[in-house]
Amino acid sequence: MQNIIIGTAGHIDHGKTCLIQALTGTDTDRLKEEKERGITIELGFAKLESGDPDINIGIIDVPGHEKFIKNMLAGVGGIDFVLLVIAADEGIMPQTREHMDILKLLDMKYGFVVLTKCDKCEEDWLELVEEEVADYLAGSFLENAPIFQVSSHTGDGIEALRKEILKTVASLPAHNDDPSLFRLPIDRVFTMKGHGTVITGTLIEGSCAVDDQITLMPAGLPARIRSIQVHGQDTQTAYAGQRTALNLTVKTEEIQRGFVAAKPNAMLPTYMVDVRLYLLESSLRTVRNNSRVHFYYGSDEALGKVILLDRDELRPGETAYAQIRFTEEIALKRLDYFVIRFYSPVETIGGGVILDAIPRRHKRNLKTILRAMQIKDNGTKEELAEQFLEEESPIFPDIHLLSLKINLPEKETLAIFKKLKGTGRVLEIGKNVYIHQNFYNRVCPHITEMLEAFHKSNALTEGLSKEELKSRLSQKLHNPAGKSIDFFYDYLIQKKVIKEKDGLTSLYAFKPKQSGENKQESQNLIRMYQEAGFAMPKTDDVIQKSPNAKTTRQLLDRLLKDAELVKITPAYYMHKDCYENALELLKDHIQKNGSITLAEYRTLLDSSRKYTQMILEYFDSKHITKLANDRRTLL
Helix, strand or coil: CEEEEEEEEECCCCCHHHHHHHHHCCCCCCCHHHHHHCCCCCCEEEEECCCCCCEEEEEEECCCCHHHHHHHHHHHCCCCEEEEEEECCCCCCHHHHHHHHHHHHCCCCCEEEEEECHHHCCHHHHHHHHHHHHHHHCCCCCCCCCEEECCCCCCCCHHHHHHHHHHHHCCCCCCCCCHHHCEEECCEEEEECCCEEEEEEECCECEEECCCEEEEECCCEEEEEEEEEECCEEECEEECCCEEEEEECCCHHHCCCCCEEECCCCCCCEEEEEEEEEECCCCCCCEECCEEEEEEECCEEEEEEEEECCCCEECCCCEEEEEEEEEEEECCCCCCEEEEEECCCCCEEEEEEEEECCCCCCCCCCHHHHHHHHHHHHCCHHHHHHHHHHHHHHHCCEHHHHHHHHCCCHHHHHHHHHHHHCCCCEEEEECCEEEEHHHHHHHHHHHHHHHHHHHHHCCCCCCEEHHHHHHHHHHHHCCCCCCHHHHHHHHHHHCCCEEEECCEEEECCCCCCCCHHHHHHHHHHHHHHHHHCCCCCEHHHHHHHCCCHHHHHHHHHHHHHCCCEEEEECCEEEEHHHHHHHHHHHHHHHHHHCCECHHHHHHHHCCCHHHHHHHHHHHHHCCCEEEECCEEEEC
8 A cells, every 4th residue: 555645835825734635624623722723733634635545645734934943844754756835926935945955854755846826916026926836846856847837715726736746756766664663753733532642643664553552752661452443443553644633552652753653663762963064155154163953853842062073163055064962851763853943033044964873982084983873874885884883893793783773674684794704804603693893893903901910920820700791891891791792701711812610711822820939828828728638728828928929829729729728718728638528537436436526527527616507507517517406427
């Protein structure tokens, strides 16, 4: 089915609402204030009957008055075809020009020009107005568009216009109805008695169905679709290009106009966007670096600050790459169009297209940043994928995040990365988790230097703990170290950059080494513990009395790892031969007598109660013995 939204544009009181009523039979002025004042304040909607069940046409009536430009912007963001309405008795007026500027900024491609109120004008006057309009539209997307002369009052020209509309819209490009792309900017929120919360908007991408789970962005609010209406008719499914009302399982006060209904995890909120920014030739303003602007997108607006990336000032008619930073979170997608208005006084001055909807913060006047912006603007899908991957490699992105960055379905994004993997410039470090080769080449030397420094200071230690290495790496990359860093760690092991043993990480070729001096000290320590027997020395005392405390600590750790010593408690170690002797004495006694008490074991060891109790508690902890009623038995 072909679903098309037609929008009107033009100056106040040029007959847009009357034209829609003549075409559809529907009066789109629904508010009492609109009836009383005779102007369109809110967006109005009507259905144009096509006579073809496979063609569904809706018309949006947008306000023409300058004060209601915000509502006009909300309307044109979702239309496929425009009717530029110009009253024949007045010609081109200020809002005609501003609306036309906005249509250009939003990259509108299709439309007609409609001269209304022709019944009030003489033929000679109409010819002059047509010439004026044709001259004004030269070079625009409406340059070759037909100009229709109509009168909504008498009906003259209405049928010819209707027939041409039906003929033209049938050939317009079809929308993508992929459910995963579902996106509906909300332009109205209200409560309907007996139903609850209802939102309306133009479904600009994908499709949705009753009982679908959705998310309201940028708040991240989950909801379920209870029911759907398209042009006042109940339906089970709504498609891109349709004016849609959704009844949701969420409180009305939790939603506001400007939110976006989308599939869960299909959008991410952001405080900034990368853009290609164009300043209208007709603008009377310039935009300086750090200028504040009103930023209009979808059905919402936000206050933002323009960071010009390659200059200090943007003049009328110029285009530049910029980053716009906002005072609150917003949600949009790459390749969305936007309009900016001057901060004060509020007037339309320019707009552009989103190149990165979730970028990193940029510094100005950097060649690498400007080159990246050029790729985001004009690059192929493969070039885009590489660029976004290189930027996001420090957080080890998965295919879901990369698909959001590029604004492509996950399946298509995955196919691109599978292809790039064959070039050697893209590395798959886990299932659907990727990094760029350039990032790998930059990070590996840091890891090598980090571990070399550790090994130099800890030559007797097997390595750095895995968690410590991950923590240091995360700090280096400014990465909160989610699960994806484990993929990178395992990849480094796979590539034989590092190795892990007993939870300790070292460079792949590293082997603990002892100098002749260290070997002698190790022998001295072993001899000391042998001579101490069951009266174990306190570990801290051994370290403090040594000439090099750090080396002694490492030697003790090495002797524990080599099983020369046994850690009875964190503070007391025992020589392995003494331990085996203590264990044999215990077992022999229990096998002969059935059990043993602390006093009996103390006599066997010929040691103090303090050491005897430590040894017995160690046996308990290792499930060698079990204590019951002051007697221990073998397990």
